[in-house]
Amino acid sequence: MKAAIFVEPNRIVLDDKKIPDVGPLDALIRVTTTTICGTDVHILKGEYPVARGLTIGHEPVGVIEKLGSAVQGYTEGQRVIAGAITPSGYSNACLCGCHSQDGAGTRHGFRPMGGWRFGNTIDGAQAEYLLVPDAMTNLAPIPDALSDEQVLMCPDIMSTGFSGAESGKVRIGDVVAVFAQGPIGLCATAGARLMGATTIIAVDSIPSRMEIAKRMGADHVVDFSKVDPVEEIMRLTDGRGVDVAIEALGRQQTFEAALRVLRPGGTLSSLGVYSEDLSIPLGPFLAGLGDHTIVTSLCPGGKERMRRLMDVIASSRLDTSPLVTHRFRLDDIEAAYDLFANQRDGVLKVAITP
Amino acid sequence: MKAAIFVEPNRIVLDDKKIPDVGPLDALIRVTTTTICGTDVHILKGEYPVARGLTIGHEPVGVIEKLGSAVQGYTEGQRVIAGAITPSGYSNACLCGCHSQDGAGTRHGFRPMGGWRFGNTIDGAQAEYLLVPDAMTNLAPIPDALSDEQVLMCPDIMSTGFSGAESGKVRIGDVVAVFAQGPIGLCATAGARLMGATTIIAVDSIPSRMEIAKRMGADHVVDFSKVDPVEEIMRLTDGRGVDVAIEALGRQQTFEAALRVLRPGGTLSSLGVYSEDLSIPLGPFLAGLGDHTIVTSLCPGGKERMRRLMDVIASSRLDTSPLVTHRFRLDDIEAAYDLFANQRDGVLKVAITP
Amino acid sequence: MKAAIFVEPNRIVLDDKKIPDVGPLDALIRVTTTTICGTDVHILKGEYPVARGLTIGHEPVGVIEKLGSAVQGYTEGQRVIAGAITPSGYSNACLCGCHSQDGAGTRHGFRPMGGWRFGNTIDGAQAEYLLVPDAMTNLAPIPDALSDEQVLMCPDIMSTGFSGAESGKVRIGDVVAVFAQGPIGLCATAGARLMGATTIIAVDSIPSRMEIAKRMGADHVVDFSKVDPVEEIMRLTDGRGVDVAIEALGRQQTFEAALRVLRPGGTLSSLGVYSEDLSIPLGPFLAGLGDHTIVTSLCPGGKERMRRLMDVIASSRLDTSPLVTHRFRLDDIEAAYDLFANQRDGVLKVAITP
């Protein structure tokens, strides 16, 4: 089968690979649609290390090709997705609700980011076939009425973006700021809207993203290239600050701005993947006396999460189709990486079809 | 009346002051016992700015001398305490449960640390008399069976220390580390014990504090002057790390150590008052993908909080008397500051009696 | 001034009353719009006892006429609302977040339904003037852009209805059933929608209410006069049952139906005012082994709650104007009671203007 393989920094190529064997708890999926994530670009650039020869990608939509001998409750030919994070379900981490830090097989049951396996510790989704581990925990059937592209954001983008609002515990009547309106930030904006925030302030500078932010639920869009976003948010909130600030980029600047606009007692919900030490400025942190909460979230996975997210789409609460701006065949995935990594042509997300 | 007044950095003196007038919502308390807090030392040293001429202190035990015209439900002569934090009860912050960030009278109802008034924005408790604002929100009657010294830790030390465990959401079976065993850290240790933690690791280097830590509920005491506390805690937890790490000092080193011993998905509960920007190291922070929570707490106040803390004492769940190591008359408060600020003679807390 | 007074069962009349004196913590409001609640009809019928001579009504919109001597942060002439529930802010109940059970002045600080004062224990809002106690806790300024009728549902209907969804802890992706689509049930439907439920099933039998239910956010409307609602909901959920069932009527039949459609581990959120003992059937209760939660809510009050609800209106998240079906002058309030109590002419809520 064909698969997009990490060869070395700055080199992901499409190559041939053996179709994997199916263990008793696994399922083999024939991938029908997948996509490229910002994290994959970090891998491409060598900023996040993975084993050479690994198949990249963690956002699969597909059809069950073969079920492991112990897998029950599914049929071959069924359309399914699996989350970017594929927890075992049985580790101590999973059993206390911390599925993304799944440490199945470890002594303690916790492993940092242990739930993230596709394209990280095992072969991923940018291929013709994908082996899904712990299939009964992870395979979520796709409702007939939904197309592949309609559910393509569920495995990672929606799940992560929504978790920004969920970990922030957004309540009816909250004021929420979302820093950066890439695909995940846009879904954080949508998540805040879905949970009842009444003033949502989205920050970005790219016109097309600012436009989509409004469609996703933002009440105000702040262009940080034109105004100081902290000042502008304080102005918009009449000096009060926000109840929840969501960071969706992974930079010191946005993290710090999120803290600066946070009201005392508010929550900074961080989604970004950082690449250097962060600094917490003393003043906005109120010297540690502000009753602040800072919470980070790794994309929630598992079939129940996927089921709920697909329900959001099926019930027309959110339409993520504006996020898919470009389409490629798997054969052309190298061109897709080139476009996506360089953020050309207003790309948000690409759909890749084997 | 006599009162300990901030004159200028490095100078707090006992001086004469007029007994304050009592507004309709106030109560005048004749102070019978009070104490000095680490925060007062910050004020003394000029590290935390207050107005010159302000009476210092925020930990009052006393007797009601006079009630405001609109105050109901109390009688003059009643023994009472008030918390270090005296929320109004009616601001928007209070009405959403964020009493310590009370912004009564502001446009938005939130003010950073706004609930802290005694010895900060209004005259404090190191005096013969103390005016308590919003008396009906703040005066908590002392059960007859409890002495002044028995409840002296309730207004700040117990309330803050316990909030470290509470904000950390300690659960039955948790492993908890508490960094620094000063009075607040000792009460955090006690709070973690009260909430059901089954492995409590206290970190300090002063033998007397390490000894009291055991009496307060620590299962293990780590002497950071002899071993690396991060390594030792990882060893004690067999590599797993802790569910909740409580920072009770206010330094980069303890904050960072708390993060380094935290398991994925765990909570860092910070009580310290910091004096410079903090750094979050990328590795232990798992680049923002560890499902970590960092939460800060300002001492919870209000009469219901005080009632509950006094119940802890009355029911013999905790004995804070080992924390009171020295006693002074108000006349000698300058000597008390000298002892306490220089941490001489194994001092933990002093009791001051006018 | 004119006021609607409870004389005896089945007799509420418009009569003259003295304009009340204003205590130091009070505010006198000139009522500009008010309404009649189902609870008022219970009072009218003698089913809920109040003192003879009491002015009825607990849903005020008005203008500040006079402020008490100790009230700060408001100006006379300001447009305001106050919640149906007017907590003191300072009782032990309030200080632990249980404002509706406010026991200000009691020994323990808790009093059953103690926060409900207007038209219950003190004179209410169906009058030309209204005395608001604990004004700083309760007066919420109305944004200029909002009309009286736009905010008329905030004091009780929206606050109660939304609390049905909030106490049920509705999450993104939940399936929610709402039993009865009177004004409160309609707002519960809207609240579930605002919090991210993806399948909302509304139950009623009156065509006009069923129609508005759809506008408020229901995905399915079940007519209990035509189908068995339990069977229909189990059919719609493919046998799974609902995550949250909201009872908004106050009858055994709806309470029981709510339990029968609840999935294991789900929450029954009850808003109704019951008039007789309830029975919990053993089977649907799973003999007490279903991990079920049953939670009741009394209308949340206080100015912060009102501010948030008005924000929901101001941000166009919800339009409650379809709920106001009839308008009366205060002079004609007896006719309004006649219409409303007999549920004639498709009445949902009436607007009363002095």
Place this chain on the structure above:
Amino acid sequence: MKAAIFVEPNRIVLDDKKIPDVGPLDALIRVTTTTICGTDVHILKGEYPVARGLTIGHEPVGVIEKLGSAVQGYTEGQRVIAGAITPSGYSNACLCGCHSQDGAGTRHGFRPMGGWRFGNTIDGAQAEYLLVPDAMTNLAPIPDALSDEQVLMCPDIMSTGFSGAESGKVRIGDVVAVFAQGPIGLCATAGARLMGATTIIAVDSIPSRMEIAKRMGADHVVDFSKVDPVEEIMRLTDGRGVDVAIEALGRQQTFEAALRVLRPGGTLSSLGVYSEDLSIPLGPFLAGLGDHTIVTSLCPGGKERMRRLMDVIASSRLDTSPLVTHRFRLDDIEAAYDLFANQRDGVLKVAITP
């Protein structure tokens, strides 16, 4: 192997049975100690229906005899326990934290009490060997320092009892009443103590149980055969009522008493298994306006739960040994049933050793 088998109502006998085959996800345990539960007596009496021929019992302590082909992370010969509830870990119920209502294999992933399999839907623990399904989710290694009897209460009694306090969300300073001091009620008392309740009132009438209740943490013990427990609890709480009332019997009388002593805004946490419809009296229920919560809990299971409970024992936070009052060999289990079912000789729990 020998096994205690349900033959027909009022007849459980020790008989021979084939040692079960081990599937890929299973583990075969050689039972070293087990016990009889009140639920088993319901089965014996025919009050709870199970299949004829089923092996009874759900509280195993044992040694791994054989591991399924796909089971990793354990070794044969290891000492382990499994919870009374053995969730799969992978159902939708499990993935949203509702493990006891596990519906593995069902269309929706929820099944009422579906996590309870031992001695209910599959063969149980009162036998020489026990097949544990989903072994990686359920097997918890026993620390070397703990004896069989020390951990014998973990699978059900402690887990259920503690969940009464946990579901009640007991906080530091709470007043808690626990109705009935059988083994589960005693552990609820201990759980309330562990979580920081400062006034714990235990209700029973059997002197030996009342005595143990004090050792488990009760501050007051009310003998319902001598005083009206509702009146006595209201007296002890000075008219305030309790924050949390735990029902640990499963009768209308205790359920109702729990509601009658509950303060407004309090939580009734129900553990009992009821055998008939319950009635909620209107008055104490405040007509549905008391902001009350009623929550039921089925014994939490899974290896992480067991690990935490054994930590409670290992850290000397609780000693459950007073609960084991009698010891029998498996050969004499019919005598054990006779003693236990008739509650003779002050029996609390029996230890059965094959």
